[in-house]
Amino acid sequence: MPISDLLTPREEVQEGRFQGVLQAHKVGGSEDRLENDPSRLLSMTYPSNALETAFDHVDNKLRSRDSQGGITLTGPYGAGKSHGLLTLYHLFNSPDIGQEWLDEWEIALDVPDSAEATILSTSETDADHIWEPIFEDLGREDISEDVKRYVTTDHIEDLCSDKPVAIFFDEIETWWESFSDSEDEELVERNEFFIQNLLEVANDPDEDLFVFITLLDKSDDFKRILNRTNPYAVDLNATGDRERIILHRLFETRREELDENKVRDIVQNYVENYSYPIEIEEEKRYENRMVETYPFHPELLDLLDNLYEGGKERQNVRGAMNVLADTVRRLYQETNLIITSDIEAAAFRGINQTLFNRYVSDLDSVEDIDYGEELLKTILLYTLDERSQMASVTECLLGTYKPGKNSVSKLDMSLQNLYGTAHYLDRDEQKTNYYITEDPKLTALVTREQERVLDGDREAIEEKLAEVVRDDVWDGGVIVYPEDDVSDSRDISVVVMLDYLSNGALEKKLNGFFEGRTYQNTVLFVTPNQKIRQDDDLISKAARVLGAENLRGKVDDEQGELEKIIRDERRELRNELEDNYGSWVKWTDSGGGLRMRKKSVSPDVEDVKSKVGRDKTYIGEKIVDEVQDAENGVNVASMLNDFRQFRRMPVVLEDSAFYSALGQLYRDGKIILESDRAKFYATQKGDPLPDLDDDLTIHHPDNLDESVYTETEPEPEPDPDTTGTGGVTTGSSIGTGDGTTTTVGQTETETGSGGETVSTETETKTVQLEGNSPRVLRSVAESRVNADSDTATHIDLSYDLDDLSKEELIEFLEQLPSAIHIDAQVVIESEVQD
Numbered sequence: 001m002p003i004s005d006l007l008t009p010r011e012e013v014q015e016g017r018f019q020g021v022l023q024a025h026k027v028g029g030s031e032d033r034l035e036n037d038p039s040r041l042l043s044m045t046y047p048s049n050a051l052e053t054a055f056d057h058v059d060n061k062l063r064s065r066d067s068q069g070g071i072t073l074t075g076p077y078g079a080g081k082s083h084g085l086l087t088l089y090h091l092f093n094s095p096d097i098g099q100e101w102l103d104e105w106e107i108a109l110d111v112p113d114s115a116e117a118t119i120l121s122t123s124e125t126d127a128d129h130i131w132e133p134i135f136e137d138l139g140r141e142d143i144s145e146d147v148k149r150y151v152t153t154d155h156i157e158d159l160c161s162d163k164p165v166a167i168f169f170d171e172i173e174t175w176w177e178s179f180s181d182s183e184d185e186e187l188v189e190r191n192e193f194f195i196q197n198l199l200e201v202a203n204d205p206d207e208d209l210f211v212f213i214t215l216l217d218k219s220d221d222f223k224r225i226l227n228r229t230n231p232y233a234v235d236l237n238a239t240g241d242r243e244r245i246i247l248h249r250l251f252e253t254r255r256e257e258l259d260e261n262k263v264r265d266i267v268q269n270y271v272e273n274y275s276y277p278i279e280i281e282e283e284k285r286y287e288n289r290m291v292e293t294y295p296f297h298p299e300l301l302d303l304l305d306n307l308y309e310g311g312k313e314r315q316n317v318r319g320a321m322n323v324l325a326d327t328v329r330r331l332y333q334e335t336n337l338i339i340t341s342d343i344e345a346a347a348f349r350g351i352n353q354t355l356f357n358r359y360v361s362d363l364d365s366v367e368d369i370d371y372g373e374e375l376l377k378t379i380l381l382y383t384l385d386e387r388s389q390m391a392s393v394t395e396c397l398l399g400t401y402k403p404g405k406n407s408v409s410k411l412d413m414s415l416q417n418l419y420g421t422a423h424y425l426d427r428d429e430q431k432t433n434y435y436i437t438e439d440p441k442l443t444a445l446v447t448r449e450q451e452r453v454l455d456g457d458r459e460a461i462e463e464k465l466a467e468v469v470r471d472d473v474w475d476g477g478v479i480v481y482p483e484d485d486v487s488d489s490r491d492i493s494v495v496v497m498l499d500y501l502s503n504g505a506l507e508k509k510l511n512g513f514f515e516g517r518t519y520q521n522t523v524l525f526v527t528p529n530q531k532i533r534q535d536d537d538l539i540s541k542a543a544r545v546l547g548a549e550n551l552r553g554k555v556d557d558e559q560g561e562l563e564k565i566i567r568d569e570r571r572e573l574r575n576e577l578e579d580n581y582g583s584w585v586k587w588t589d590s591g592g593g594l595r596m597r598k599k600s601v602s603p604d605v606e607d608v609k610s611k612v613g614r615d616k617t618y619i620g621e622k623i624v625d626e627v628q629d630a631e632n633g634v635n636v637a638s639m640l641n642d643f644r645q646f647r648r649m650p651v652v653l654e655d656s657a658f659y660s661a662l663g664q665l666y667r668d669g670k671i672i673l674e675s676d677r678a679k680f681y682a683t684q685k686g687d688p689l690p691d692l693d694d695d696l697t698i699h700h701p702d703n704l705d706e707s708v709y710t711e712t713e714p715e716p717e718p719d720p721d722t723t724g725t726g727g728v729t730t731g732s733s734i735g736t737g738d739g740t741t742t743t744v745g746q747t748e749t750e751t752g753s754g755g756e757t758v759s760t761e762t763e764t765k766t767v768q769l770e771g772n773s774p775r776v777l778r779s780v781a782e783s784r785v786n787a788d789s790d791t792a793t794h795i796d797l798s799y800d801l802d803d804l805s806k807e808e809l810i811e812f813l814e815q816l817p818s819a820i821h822i823d824a825q826v827v828i829e830s831e832v833q834d
Contacts, residue, residue, distance in 0.1 A: 070231025340399030
């Protein structure tokens with residue numbers, strides 16, 4: 001049963017003369033138009049909720065229930081402001097016709113039969129003084145002649161003294177904004193006084209004046225004038241019954257005259273066949289909605305409403321009613337329901353000409369796909385909707401399905417075939433939404449190639465993950481294990497893993513890796529903090545990068561668009577992977593064997609080495625421990641080699657760190673060095689540090705006879721004045737200007753049983769050591785402290801550090817040397833919970 005059996009379109013719709021856009025300034029014209037024909041215009045006007053609100057305000061003013069006679073009609077382009085203004089105008093200007101229409105719709109408003117009305121559209125009238133054409137049209141030029149500087153309230157009250165007067169302004173904001181504040185200051189002021197006084201009289205309970213103004217809400221200055229009297233605002237865009245307005249505008253048949261049983265039979269035939277993958281919630285409610293919007297599918301009306309709303313500043317979108325009228329004209333005798341794919345797409349080309357051209361370009365490529373054009377058209381219209389910019393599978397199928405002509409399953413198959421065939425069609429990663437793109441060919445092809453890779457090339461995907469981790473995340477400075485070979489070398493290597501393992505599984509895997517390797521302590525392993533190979537999102541992104549790269553040389557890419565896609569996709573994958581790294585695996589000797597620990601690092605080789613380098617203070621301690629257990633000492637070269645081989649040793653990033661630690665141990669008297677000619681070097685004897693060549697042997701002092709590293713010094717002659725075993729020191733302080741403060745004093749020391757006393761002059765110095773590393777502090781100390789005469793009795797340290805975790809703080813404190821007493825104050829920054 002076609003629409004024509006149930007509804008009769010208006011004559012102008014059937015003949016293709018539908019006038020969708022009304023212009024207020026045409027009301028006084030002589031040509032045959034809706035604007036100047038009150039009978040035709042009112043017969044095609046549905047009293048919407050918004051209009052009824054305006055009628056209530058008029059009725060309240062006429063019945064003295066309210067004083068306000070100022071009413072503004074607001075809304076974006078195409079909301080029906082001009083139509084509403086013309087409706088109100090004809091009620092006042094043609095009261096007999098207007099009252100008949102009001103009674104027909106049972107609207108409780110009695111329009112005065114003696115009222116006068118004038119309508120002013122500033123798109124046609126460009127008057128310097130806006131009151132002049134108004135007074136002229138009302139036959140009151142005498143008032144204009146009486147105006148001196150501006151129109152007073154007395155002038156306006158004189159205008160409506162004998163009968164009710166209704167004044168209508170259309171598009172006044174545009175006219176108002178055309179004045180220049182500097183050049184037209186006097187004109188602006190005079191017109192402002194007129195509008196202001198006009199609205200004040202309209203708000204007077206004793207005056208029968210109505211003022212109606214259409215507004216786009218684009219002039220703050222004009223809004224300021226209105227706010228003085230606060231006229232009622234009626235939003236025609238929020239009327240809530242747009243569908244009934246459309247149906248009434250296009251069809252002569254009234255809603256109450258429609259055979260709802262036959263309509264429901266048609267609708268049920270659709271709804272009962274809406275099978276998977278169409279998803280509809282509350283099927284019965286959906287059916288009722290379809291009955292209410294008949295002969296249009298509600299999805300179509302919702303889509304047009306969104307397109308209409310999204311195009312507030314696009315005049316062409318006002319043609320949505322024209323689109324429906326044209327569709328009714330073409331199909332009302334052929335189809336029983338108008339759906340989305342019945343619309344002519346060309347009507348919306350002005351929204352996005354590029355996307356429309358892409359759609360047209362793809363029509364040839366989909367001509368062999370059943371209902372390919374209808375599906376592609378539906379997708380285009382949803383893509384043009386700025387809210388969604390894509391069509392769901394359900395919207396695609398609802399927009400093309402018609403019982404008896406096709407089936408949901410076949411349409412779904414055709415939809416899937418569209419993808420990869422239409423060059424400018426793309427879909428999201430979930431395959432649930434389709435859209436037309438301006439650069440679709442490559443995007444669609446990349447997605448198709450991505451899916452091909454996902455279906456059968458897992459090994460290549462993991463190789464791509466390893467490549468991006470190595471080259472992009474870590475800038476090529478690492479080895480990826482187990483994809484890359486890790487050489488057994490004396491050189492330091494940073495080795496990154498893709499596998500996230502529990503501590504137990506990781507320790508087992510790495511022990512297996514190190515088994516049989518000579519240089520175990522030159523490999524720095526970094527692990528991810530999350531699973532990578534098992535992350536479907538990462539796998540999908542890697543497949544997309546691989547798919548895009550596979551298209552090189554296979555598609556036309558003169559503009560380099562494919563390379564941009566590859567860069568963008570690869571950058572996105574890199575960013576995702578960066579967030580997963582990482583932890584450096586540190587090995588420590590717990591006494592009972594090796595213990596594995598994890599320390600947080602950034603995906604940067606230098607950051608890893610910085611964290612590793614914090615262990616350099618342990619190098620000296622480990623050297624001492626090793627030589628203490630070696631009765632015959634350890635060769636320097638052999639010791640350095642041990643640091644490279646054994647994971648129980650601290651990591652030596654550079655040989656210089658080892659030699660520096662060795663030199664410091666020597667200066668501190670913690671080791672003795674022996675040359676290949678059996679010559680012993682010892683700080684205790686005053687020997688300078690020898691050249692630290694690999695032939696030297698390192699000894700612990702405890703393993704040598706004391707005579708090897710000490711020399712007997714003659715005891716000093718006792719001072720005859722020295723007695724006792726105690727002493728007293730007195731003195732005064734002297735600043736040296738180089739960071740050293742000196743206290744000069746006298747110390748008396750009792751010696752021997754004879755009570756002789758020796759007086760010794762002493763200095764107590766405070767030496768300021770300042771720098772950003774122990775090496776710098778050591779250098780300053782060497783220059784300012786005399787090894788023969790100076791003894792340090794107190795060290796006060798202050799550290800400004802990078803942010804340390806609790807684990808790193810504990811490790812730092814463990815590195816501090818023992819002392820008689822240590823007092824530490826730690827500054828902690830704690831996150832505050834909301």
